[in-house]
Amino acid sequence: MSDINRRTLLRGMGAAGATLAFTGLASASDGSAQYLLRSNGNSIERRLRNTDFALRHELAEGDVAVVTGPADAADELAGVRQVSSVTRDVTVELELPEVDAEPSSTPGEDAALRGLQWDKDLMQVGDAHEVATGEGARIAIVDTGIDLDHPDLGNVNADLGRAFVANDDVPEIGPDDSGYHGTHCAGIAAATGEVGVVGMAPEAELVPIRVFPADGGATFGDILAGIDYAAEIGADAANFSLGIPGVQQPGADINKLRANVQRVFQSAVRRGTVITGSAGNDSGNLQQGGGLTLPNSVPAVITVSATSPADTLSFYSNYGTSDIEVAAPGGWYETIPRTLGETGEPGDIPFPLNGVLSTWPTTLSSSVGLAGYDFISGTSMAAPQVAGLVGLVRSLDPSLNANQVESVIKQNAEGTNGSSGTEFGAGRINALNTVESLR
Incomplete structure (x- = not known):
């Protein structure tokens, strides 16, 4: 996340912050893997029927979809009709830095x-x-x-x-x-x-x-x-x-x-x-x-x-x-x-x-x-x-x-x-x- 903790300055790094850090490949709440795919055509949900994949989000007026299913099955998903590309989604997590500097002054209660x-x-x-x-x-x-x-x-x-x-x-x-x-x-x-x-x-x-x-x-x-x-x-x-x-x-x-x-x-x-x-x-x-x-x-x-x-x-x-x-x-x-x-x-x-x-x-x-x-x-x-x-x-x-x-x-x-x-x-x-x- 692109902010910097109010009381933190990490010297020598040029920047500090509550940033997004990679924590691994994305998964849904049931443990299945999450994928992003590009779709040439509508009705991706219909095309996923009778497969091991499920649709979470259909985005960009049907051009992009977020899909869950078995891990290491990108090739199988790519074989679905009118799917042009498949990428495994990633998870990012907040990392809060340690306190490094104290405030030099603070406003009064009536500021x-x-x-x-x-x-x-x-x-x-x-x-x-x-x-x-x-x-x-x-x-x-x-x-x-x-x-x-x-x-x-x-x-x-x-x-x-x-x-x-x-x-x-x-x-x-x-x-x-x-x-x-x-x-x-x-x-x-x-x-x-x-x-x-x-x-x-x-x-x-x-x-x-x-x-x-x-x-x-x-x-x-x-x-x-x-x-x-x-x-x-x-x-x-x-x-x-x-x-x-x-x-x-x-x-x-x-x-x-x-x-x-x-x-x-x-x-x-x-x-x-x-x-x-x-x-x-x-x-x-x-x-x-x-x-x-x-x-x-x-x-x-x-x-x-x-x-x-x-x-x-x-x-x-x-x-x-x-x-x-x-x-x-x-x-x-x-x-x-x-x-x-x-x-x-x-x-x-x-x-x-x-x-x-x-x-x-x-x-x-x-x-x-x-x-x-x-x-x-x-x-x-x-x-x-x-x-x-x-x-x-x-x-x-x-x-x-x-x-x-x-x-x-x-x-x-x-x-x-x-x-x-x-x-x-x-x-x-x-x-x-x-x-x-x-x-």
């Missing part, structure tokens, strides 16, 4: 939480809300779920929420948060400001799509099912702050999944859903040698790098002209020493307040003593900034297709010349510029 949202100030969100607040837009968060009881997330549509989890150890919670990550991303995109913090699109509707159990891993098949469902319900934006750690090389086995990812995402975009994804936290160059990450490095995704309070690339963020569309505040500075206050400039924001403040599950403790709120940094925090901005754009002009929405956001970003900056792509997003361009 004005909006005043701690430096990220929204950089993007001129307050002024943008004089023009648009996201009313009428729908934003799906494909993640760990969303805290359904949070006072700043009263705009969550729990009825539309879904859980796509192969081995669900908490089925009773449905789309509620099985961790914390989805709640934090949701607040960045669309917190209402009822109590503590304000999101980019505070009057947009949020839809929680949970793809993680409380303990264990998510499968690629379920992540793709979440994106497909977001398109099915007409979400204006679908944010997934998820990604495989490291910069993958073109010949890596994991890249066999790329074609299926691309098909599902392109189908969602055709249906009008803008997909926003985090660039990853490996300080990696996604340009040299054909490096890429999944599921971010496909053309249908607005891939977002992370910036600091000083409008510099955050030290952990991946970069590369070939992949980065835009940048958005993700927290921390361009170096670890500046992040910790060991070096820096007058006016720098101290650690951990130079992270991104957002909503936090009310049942979990906060590292800074603010119940229901916490600071995290990572490209995970950058992506939902853009998802919220999609909500503002669509609230002003619902007729724009997904590609047009992306173009408007890029054209009104700032900080780069042109649209091919290595670190920021078209630039760091600016909410006020964007909404004013549509007046």
